Amino acid sequence: MSALDTAPREPAKLPFEPLIQTNAVITEQPWIRWMLIATALLFLAVFLFMPLVSVFVEALRKGVQAYFDSFTNTDTLSAVKLTLIAAGIAVPANLVFGLCAAWAIAKFDFRGKQLLITLIDLPFSVSPVVAGLIYVLIFGSHGWAGPWASDHDIKVIFAVPGIVLATIFVTFPFIARELIPLMQELGSDDEQAALSLGASGWQTFWHVTLPNIRWGLLYGVLLCNARAMGEFGAVSVVSGHIRGLTNTMPLQIEILYNDYQFVSAFSVASLLALLALVTLGAKSFLEWHYADQLAATRRH
């Protein structure tokens, strides 16, 4: 197109004037470039930026005092507490599981390895509502393990254990999926070297494996945590929505909104939004600083 400049360029007058380099063959005309960028920005603005800003706008609509008053509600406080508990159990559990699965998959060959990899991806493909329903079907009063649970006086559905289980399910893959390609790429030479020098299995893991994967691990934990705290669908199904007892923050927001307590609803929502922003910031920092050690950045 006209962007092709076939006229010979003047040679650079060293040392100050650099040659202007444009890859004229594959660059669009300026107006096309600007249009594409504008479309992307508009899309982001409408679907991402505006909702985020509106959360804070609505939360502060009645002033800062009303904002902080929203958090004095006991139901809201228990919701926050329950969210923290659920995430606090789900993330470490998935950390241990993710490490074990990645270790086994990256360093060994065994029957059923491919099946394990497929199963790890299952929670991504399943709707969160279905995920919650699974637990209702298993532990509900008419479920398989239901009678067993009530015999042992264990309440799973409509109680905290159910919420924790559902959260673990939906955040299952994050850490494993982050670590598997990373560990596969690292190989096991370092570990073999450590073993040949006399280190035990645990020493090898602690001094050699873990430091090699630490940034990928942190990245996975970050994503896992963000999802654990923000999960709605699966938790909603198993929760029972008992105020003050089985509501997590997302559920509490829904309840407050349905009760027409808009400011409170948005105030709690702003907490989640802040969490999202912090997660995003930390994620970007990790990607920028440790890109070579993160499988995720390579995947995208």
Add this chain to the structure above:
Amino acid sequence: MDIRVKNVQKYFGGFHALRGVNLDIASGELLALLGPSGSGKTTLLRAIAGLEPLDGGQIMFGDADATRLTVQQRKVGFVFQQYALFKHMTIADNIAFGLKVRSKAERPSADTIHKRVAELLELVQLGGLEKRYPSQLSGGQKQRVALARALAIEPRVLLLDEPFGALDAKVRKDLRRWLRKLHRETGYTTIFVTHDQEEALELADRVVVMNKGQIEQVGTTDEVYDRPRTPFVFDFLGTPNILPGYVTGGRIHLTGAVAPIGTTALAADRGTVDIYARPGDFEVVEGDAAALPGTVVEAQRTGFLVRLTVQLQNGSGDQTIEIEIPHPDPDIRVWRIGDPIRVKPVRFSTFPRDAQDLPPLPAAPVPEAIVEHAVAERRARTRA
């Protein structure tokens, strides 16, 4: 400490990687495991280290059976092809690692560890770089750190897996020389794996040539080069010309030549054989009945040698061979394309044609005296 490998077997799924390998390694020697990819040399090395469990056979460390020992218990120093240095530790920490992970009872004091690390850094000529990280080192330096790290635990045997494979040619040459010197100074039993025959011949006391999971030959560098046991060994340690021949009455003849080029102690007829000779083992002769006539097809000068491609007329179809001869005095002889020439191998190995895995005929290796005798005989006959 000497090591004995007894009839070890290793399968990787359906692939038979080690087929009953037997090897005795003397204490303090520098041994090369040489072979193409897939020959089992790295598998054998890792089996000795304990990094590969065996499916059969035994490994003896001295008088003790080490087959069931874990890799930690064997106390071997293993150096990987890609160094496997711990990226997040300084060099000093890398070298000290083997000492720091020992149990409380065996661990030396922090002071001792520090001294030992300093000693080793001096030994590998990297003194002053303790605080550096592996990413700040060159390939050659990383390799030396890997070696120091393996030496820190005072291993019973040093095992090197293609130690110079990932380095460029100049660094490789320097490190080879340096390794030889180090071995002489420290005296550790050392086994290294390589696919580079030049490296094996230059460095090792003895060379083990492996192919398809089996040992083809074990011997000193002279033995494997001058007296190869199988066609594979001959072929791997140089580029042979293969000439058809036959053996009758205890004499080895080239097909197409009149007189024999050597004798064999076996009196009976052995039928057709293949005669393997390296380019540098040929002689240009005039009027020798044991030589083959041919025509120069290409002539190339390389330094003080001339490489000639000769098309032979040896009766079994035209065959081209490559020979190297010292560059002749230009006043006397210069080889041009189309010149007739008569060549004869003076050093060669004879292998039975159809049974490639049989040992070679016990032929007299350097039949100079015999050939002279045969020539003298012929002269005597023609004169008479």
